[in-house]
Amino acid sequence: MLASIVIRTLNEARHLDDLLVMIARQKTDFDVETVLIDSGSTDGTVEIAKKRGARVTYIDKAEFSFGRSLNRGCEFSDGDMLVLISGHCVPADENWLQNLCQPLIDGKASYSYGRQIGDDNSNYSERRIFAKYYPTDSQIPQKEFFCNNANSAILRSVWQEYPFDEELTGLEDMELSKRIWLKGHKIAYVAEAPVFHHHEESWAQVRRRFEREAMALRDIMPEVHVTPVDVMRWVVSSTWKDWRAASRHGIKSTSKWEMLRYRWNQYLGSYKGNHDHRRMSQELKQYYFYPEVTEKADKDEWLKPLYRTSPHEGQQSES
Template sequence: MPQCSIVIRAYNEEEHIGRLLSGIMQQTVQNVEIILIDSGSTDATVSIASRYPIKLLSIRPEEFSFGRSLNLGCQAAAGEFIVIVSAHVYPVHRDWLAHLLQPFQNPQIGLVYGKQRGNATTQYAEHQIFARWFPEESNPNQEFPFCNNANAAIRRPLWQQLPYDESLTGLEDLDWAKRAMALGYNVAYQAEAEIIHVHNETAQQTYNRYRREAIALKQIYPQEHFYLGDFVRLLTANISNDYYHAWRDRVLARNLWAITRFRLLQLWGTYRGFVQHGPVTSQLKQTFYYPRQRQSTADLTAESRINRPLVNYHLFEQRSHDSIE
């Protein structure tokens, strides 16, 4: 039986999936199985992934939700632990997986999530979000139910008790953490388990992401509200904070408009999600789950300030170049 099963959700990820799988194959933890759930990719995602030792599962686009896709992958998993990663992330260090699994030595830990950082094409405002949500210091016993399934791990027996909510339009990870904590399990944040999260979104995709997550948050926490006054207050506070940090970093001039636009899209999407009434239609699901392709990125840079073995992506880059030629 594998020590862990790695579940990856993918849709049109030909640019990123090979890099992630290459990084997984170089991990110090080798007793793993890899499960890819493809939700109707029309590009080379499946053919690229098939070059690696994966178990391929498919879900029809009209049946997709984040929770349903995860439940399908978890049901097929054989490992004691289930590692969940996005198809557009990649590990920085060869001991990423070892660090992500380490907190499970404590039987009270039900869920672990790791650090995320952006790459050179990441929006400045999103770099600030990553730094705030995923700090440099680990927390072995988090007091609030936050996590992120771009880089997380759970106990399979606990998932069998608590399958993911398939009705949510996002934040299925937060909802699962909330229910696991209600059963007495702890959530651990592991800063040493670092991945690079490539979020190369269009303006519409950013807006849609925060809108669907707000719809989900309203379902998870019905008592929560987000009024127009909250939009104005948080927009002012976040833009001011980003401007300050960009000024300190001496990059304000070139990021001024990008910061403003990102925060407008983020918080207006959040507001629109909270005021959404009625069911989520199939047309809206299509907008949320199957947007236009992300813009291209070729940056593979990931720096480390500590002396740990880095994943070597040069061979992957060379193979990708050769296949294009």
């Protein structure tokens, strides 16, 4: 069996080499290939990928959408399993790939996704978002259709029958997971397949990311609606909870002001992308937007001070 690791990139040189080194260190009982789908990098991303032995294909910026890019990358690959990972994610250990693919191999799921964590270079508010959506306990299979392509795997046969939507502005993973879930396929969450997910974004980029995802969510779940009152309530509540958790864990890497700005841009973007749509049920609104993190998640060891070491540190650079 062959697993194709498909990496979607645009100027990902900062973390790509660490990602490729960790891919090379994975311990699996199946074969692995790595392919890159690049949309116009100018920072040496493609050169890094080729140096590490990845096959590279391209998509023009004018054609780009998240779903179309992944479909092109999957078409270019040869694997029976398609492993999707962002160019700014780095596996946390050498068992990531085997663990992520195991539910597919065992026939327990058609689509799986792994844990995402941040380190002290991440905004602490985002680390708490990761703790909410990517808990310490696996669900194989899970009861819902949530999935995230920053760290996921899907059977090629399933993707061929149900390719990613190429028109959505984001959340192509959630749309596909809902589509196949309604057809009886299983989705698995694998906590034992963690990656460090690095976002180095301006506040405008944070806001646009959440706006783009909220626009896509309107099409996937048209009952979702966010009001100005929701925005203010969630900003205040989530920021206060961030401050309290940061104090409890001794976090110094993100200031209170930075946490407030993150939450403001998160919910402002969500409102802008969503505000003109119909009302949603209160239950769904709470699930997808309310900033509550479970008591167990708030005690997560990964929310304490943490720095991801490069696989290059402490040893000679690998060729």
